[in-house]
Amino acid sequence: MAQLTGAQIIWESLVKEGVEVIFGYPGGAILPTYDAMLDYPIHHVLTRHEQGATHAADGYARASGKVGAVIVTSGPGATNTVTGLATAMLDSSPIVCITGQVGSSVLGSDAFQEVDVTGITLPITKHNYLVTRADDIARTIHEAFYIAKSGRPGPVLVDITKDAQNAKTEFVYPTQVEMHKRHEHLLSESQLKRAAEMIDQAERPVILAGHGVLISGAMRQLRDLAEKTQTPVALTLLGIGVFPREHPLCLGMMGMHGEAYANRAVQAADLVIGIGMRFDDRVTGNLKTYSPHSKKIHIEIDRSEIAKNVHVDLPLVGDAAGVMDQLIPLVSAQQRHNWIEQIDEWADDTRARDILKRDASGKLLPPHVIGDLWQATGGDAIVVSDVGQNQMWEAQYYRHSAPRSLITSGGLGTMGFALPAAMGVKFARPEAEVWVVAGDGGFQMTAAELQTIQQESLKINIAILNNGFLGMVRQWQEFFYQRRYAATPITSPDFVKLADAHGIAGIRVTKREDVIPAIQTARDHPGSMLIDFRVESEESVYPMVPAGADLHAMIRRPVEAS
Amino acid sequence: MKHTLVALVEDKPGVLNRVASLFRRRSFNIESLTVGHTHEPNVSRMTIVVDTELTAPHLVEANLLKLVNVIDVHDVSNAPTVMRDLALIKVQADAGSRAEIAQLADIFRAKIVDVAPDSVMVEVTGDEDKIDGLVELLRPRGIIEMVRTGQVAMVRGAVSANGNGNGNGQ
Numbered sequence: 051m052a053q054l055t056g057a058q059i060i061w062e063s064l065v066k067e068g069v070e071v072i073f074g075y076p077g078g079a080i081l082p083t084y085d086a087m088l089d090y091p092i093h094h095v096l097t098r099h100e101q102g103a104t105h106a107a108d109g110y111a112r113a114s115g116k117v118g119a120v121i122v123t124s125g126p127g128a129t130n131t132v133t134g135l136a137t138a139m140l141d142s143s144p145i146v147c148i149t150g151q152v153g154s155s156v157l158g159s160d161a162f163q164e165v166d167v168t169g170i171t172l173p174i175t176k177h178n179y180l181v182t183r184a185d186d187i188a189r190t191i192h193e194a195f196y197i198a199k200s201g202r203p204g205p206v207l208v209d210i211t212k213d214a215q216n217a218k219t220e221f222v223y224p225t226q227v228e229m230h231k232r233h234e235h236l237l238s239e240s241q242l243k244r245a246a247e248m249i250d251q252a253e254r255p256v257i258l259a260g261h262g263v264l265i266s267g268a269m270r271q272l273r274d275l276a277e278k279t280q281t282p283v284a285l286t287l288l289g290i291g292v293f294p295r296e297h298p299l300c301l302g303m304m305g306m307h308g309e310a311y312a313n314r315a316v317q318a319a320d321l322v323i324g325i326g327m328r329f330d331d332r333v334t335g336n337l338k339t340y341s342p343h344s345k346k347i348h349i350e351i352d353r354s355e356i357a358k359n360v361h362v363d364l365p366l367v368g369d370a371a372g373v374m375d376q377l378i379p380l381v382s383a384q385q386r387h388n389w390i391e392q393i394d395e396w397a398d399d400t401r402a403r404d405i406l407k408r409d410a411s412g413k414l415l416p417p418h419v420i421g422d423l424w425q426a427t428g429g430d431a432i433v434v435s436d437v438g439q440n441q442m443w444e445a446q447y448y449r450h451s452a453p454r455s456l457i458t459s460g461g462l463g464t465m466g467f468a469l470p471a472a473m474g475v476k477f478a479r480p481e482a483e484v485w486v487v488a489g490d491g492g493f494q495m496t497a498a499e500l501q502t503i504q505q506e507s508l509k510i511n512i513a514i515l516n517n518g519f520l521g522m523v524r525q526w527q528e529f530f531y532q533r534r535y536a537a538t539p540i541t542s543p544d545f546v547k548l549a550d551a552h553g554i555a556g557i558r559v560t561k562r563e564d565v566i567p568a569i570q571t572a573r574d575h576p577g578s579m580l581i582d583f584r585v586e587s588e589e590s591v592y593p594m595v596p597a598g599a600d601l602h603a604m605i606r607r608p609v610e611a612s
Numbered sequence: 613m614k615h616t617l618v619a620l621v622e623d624k625p626g627v628l629n630r631v632a633s634l635f636r637r638r639s640f641n642i643e644s645l646t647v648g649h650t651h652e653p654n655v656s657r658m659t660i661v662v663d664t665e666l667t668a669p670h671l672v673e674a675n676l677l678k679l680v681n682v683i684d685v686h687d688v689s690n691a692p693t694v695m696r697d698l699a700l701i702k703v704q705a706d707a708g709s710r711a712e713i714a715q716l717a718d719i720f721r722a723k724i725v726d727v728a729p730d731s732v733m734v735e736v737t738g739d740e741d742k743i744d745g746l747v748e749l750l751r752p753r754g755i756i757e758m759v760r761t762g763q764v765a766m767v768r769g770a771v772s773a774n775g776n777g778n779g780n781g782q
C-alpha cells in the first residue's frame with residue numbers, strides 16, 4: 051500500500067467526503083497541506099479574512115444542505131474563525147473547519163502562532179479534535195463530517211499538528227463511523243395518539259415552524275399537517291421559506307419583529323405546535339406571559355431543547371419529517387373558519403398600517419426597497435441578509451416561498467455575515483440569482499470580500515440599505531434611550547467608488563422611482579453589482595416587541611404617520 | 613430534591629473538561645461530580661448529583677448525551693441505589709481525647725488511619741448524611757483539614773450502567 055503524507059490524507063479524505071470547494075487562508079502551520087492541495091480536484095477560495103471563510107462555508111452549507119469546508123492556519127488564522135464557528139453553531143449549520151497547529155513536540159509551549167484552538171472553540175463547536183498523528187487523520191475527518199451533518203447539525207473543528215501533516219502513513223478511508231449509539235427514543239403509539247387528540251380538540255391551534263423543518267426536509271409534511279388540520283403556520287426567522295409566504299395559512303414571521311397578527315395568534319392560541327424550533331427569546335418575549343392559554347406540543351430532534359424555555363405538555367422527540375409522517379394519518383381533517391377569520395381580522399389592522407401602501411412623499415424608505423426587490427426578482431432570488439434593520443425588513447417584505455431562499459445569521463446575529471456567506475451560496479447554487487441585503491455598518495465589517503468575489507468572478511448582487519446609522523441600535527436608542535445616539539452615526543466610504551476599486555460595478559439610488567430600474571440593471575449586468583440605496587436615515591422597524599416584554603405588547607407603526 | 617446521574621464517558625484527554633465546560637456554560641448547578649475508572653478499559657464513570665431546585669436533571673442528561681465522548685447517561689434517582697462518599701478528616705487530638713474520638717469513629721464504623729501527637733486522621737465511608745453527622749460531631753474538637761471524594765452511586769441488583777448503549781454505532 052502506498053504511503054501518503056498526512057497532508058495528502060487530508061485532501062484524500064475531503065475528496066472522499068464529496069468536498070468540491072473549500073474556503074481558506076494559508077499560513078505556516080498549514081503549509082504542508084496547502085502544498086499538497088495542488089494535486090487534488092478541490093477548488094480553494096482565498097477569502098480576505100478567515101471569518102469570511104467560515105461564513106462562506108456556512109452559506110454554502112445552508113444553501114446546499116451539504117457540509118461546508120474551511121481550512122486555515124494556526125494561531126491568528128484559527129482565532130479569526132471563532133465568530134464564524136459560533137454563527138454556525140447557533141444556527142445549526144454543518145461546517146468542518148481544519149486548522150493547522152504547531153508541531154506536537156512544542157504543543158503547550160506557547161510556540162510561535164500556537165493557540166489552544168480546541169480549548170477556545172469547545173463551547174462553539176458541536177465537537178472538536180486535536181490530531182497529532184497522521185494515522186488518525188482519515189478517521190477523524192470522516193467522523194467530523196458525520197458529526198457535522200447528523201442529528202442537529204453544527205460546526206466541527208479539526209486541529210492538525212504540522213508534524214502529523216508531514217508524517218507518512220498508509221491511507222485507508224474508513225467506511226464506518228465508530229460512535230456510541232444513543233438509545234433511540236422511539237415515539238410510542240400513545241404519545242402520537244395523544245398529540246393527534248390535542249390537535250383535533252384544539253379550537254385555536256398554531257404551528258410554529260423553524261429551521262429544523264428545513265434541516266429535516268419536512269416541508270411537504272408541514273404543509274400536509276397544516277392543510278389537513280387547517281392550522282395556521284407562523285415562522286421563525288430561520289424558518290422563513292419552509293412554508294410559502296403566499297399560502298393562505300401562512301402568518302409570516304413571529305416574534306420581536308414578527309407580524310402583529312402572528313404574535314396575537316400565538317398569544318390567543320389554545321394549542322401551540324413547535325416544530326424544529328427552540329422557543330428562543332426573540333420568538334417568545336416574556337416567558338411568563340407567553341401564549342398563556344395554550345397547551346404545547348414540541349416536535350424537536352434535540353432533546354435538550356425540550357422544556358428548556360417553555361413548559362411542554364407533549365414532547366415528540368425526533369426528526370421533524372419522521373414525526374409528522376406518523377402524526378398526519380392520526381389527525382382528522384378540520385375546518386377552523388372562526389379561528390382563521392379571527393386572525394384575518396387582526397391582519398386587517400396590519401394591512402391598514404402597511405408602509406408599502408403609503409406614499410413615501412419623496413423619501414426612499416427601506417421597506418419599499420425590499421418590496422421592490424421582491425417584485426423585480428419575482429420572489430425567486432436567494433437573499434443573503436446581514437444583521438440589523440435590513441435583516442428584519444428583508445424578512446418582513448421579501449415574501450419567500452422557497453426553502454433555502456433566505457440565508458441569514460439568526461441565533462448569533464453576526465454583522466458582516468452576508469457578503470462572505472453569499473459567496474458560499476453562489477458556489478452551492480451557481481444558477482441562482484443571489485442578492486446580498488446589508489446595512490452600511492455590517493457591510494463595512496467584511497467588505498474586503500468584494501475582492502474575493504472579483505477574484506472568483508462570482509455574480510452576486512449587493513443591495514446596501516445605507517442609512518448613515520447602525521440602524522437597529524439607533525432604533526433602540528430612539529425607543530428606549532431618549533434618542534441619545536451614542537456611537538450609532540456611521541460614515542461610509544463612497545460605496546460606488548469602493549466597488550469600482552474592486553472592479554465591481556456600482557450605482558447609487560436616492561429616489562423610489564429608480565429602485566426597480568437599478569435592480570434590473572444589476573440583474574442584467576453579467577458581473578457582480580453593488581447598489582448603494584441612500585435610504586431614510588431614521589426609519590424604524592415595526593412592529594417591535596421590546597426585549598423581554600410581553601409578546602402582545604408591540605410597538606406599532608403609527609397609522610397616520612408617513 | 614437531589615437527582616443522581618451516572619454517566620459513562622470515554623477515558624480520553626479533555627473529556628472531563630468538556631463535561632465541566634458544559635456545566636459552566638449552561639449554568640448547571642452541580643452538587644458533586646466524581647470521576648473514576650470502571651471495569652472496562654477506556655471507560656470512565658461519572659457520578660453527578662444535581663439539586664433539582666436549581667437545575668433540571670433532564671436538561672443535564674440531554675446535554676450530556678450531546679457530547680460525543682459521552683457513552684451513556686442514566687438518572688438513577690428512582691432506582692434502589694447504593695450511594696457512597698468517602699471522607700478523610702484530620703482532628704485535633706491529644707493523648708487525652710484520642711480514645712473518645714476513636715469511640716465516636718467506631719459508632720460510625722469509621723477508622724482511625726493516622727495518629728500524630730496532636731491529631732488523628734479519621735476515614736469514613738457512607739452516604740452523605742452519615743458523613744455529615746460525623747463531621748458535625750467532630751467539628752467542636754477542631755477539624756484541621758478534611759477532604760471528601762464526592763458521591764459515587766450504583767444501582768442494586770444485576771443491572772449495569774455499562775450494559776446499555778455501549779455498542780458501536782453505524
Ligand SMILES: Cc1ncc(C[n+]2csc(CCOP(=O)(O)OP(=O)(O)O)c2C)c(N)n1
Pocket residue numbers: 436437438439440441463464465466488489490491492493515517519520521522523
Ligand atoms: C458583529 C456585531 N457587532 C455588533 C452587533 C450589534 N448590532 C446589532 S444590529 C447593529 C446595527 C447594524 O447597523 P447596519 O449594519 O448599518 O444595519 P441597519 O440596522 O442600519 O440596517 C449592531 C451594531 C452585531 N449584531 N454584530
